Amino acid sequence: MKTEDFEFVKVDWLDAQSGFSVPMDLEELMSVPMVETTSVGCLVHEDKEKIVLGFMMFGKEGYFKHWQMIPRGMIKKITKLKEMK
Structure with missing residues (x-):
């Protein structure tokens, strides 16, 4: 198996979050922005x-x-x- 056997891809995705250190009320919690994430690598597997x-x-x-x-x-x-190249 070689890296040439795989496609290289960039994946834009939304990461899950959680918090434990600072108490927040619902309004503060709802104002936390989602984290947009980018990963680049070899696509070694995909399914549904x-x-x-x-x-x-x-x-x-x-x-x-x-x-x-x-x-x-x-x-x-x-x-x-x-x-x-």
Whole structure:
């Protein structure tokens, strides 16, 4: 398995949030903006529920040290990146 076996993509998505340190009333809580997030990596898996990006792959065995699973419901846009020369 090589990185050439995968497409490189940019994923724009909304990250989940939670809080524990500062008490907030409902009005304050509703004013917290959503966090727009961008991830770039190898698209190593996708199905109807999720995608998985790989960022660091070891050798030909296909072991990923750094990966990210993003639920489809959080994804705003997936852009395929052009081949770099």
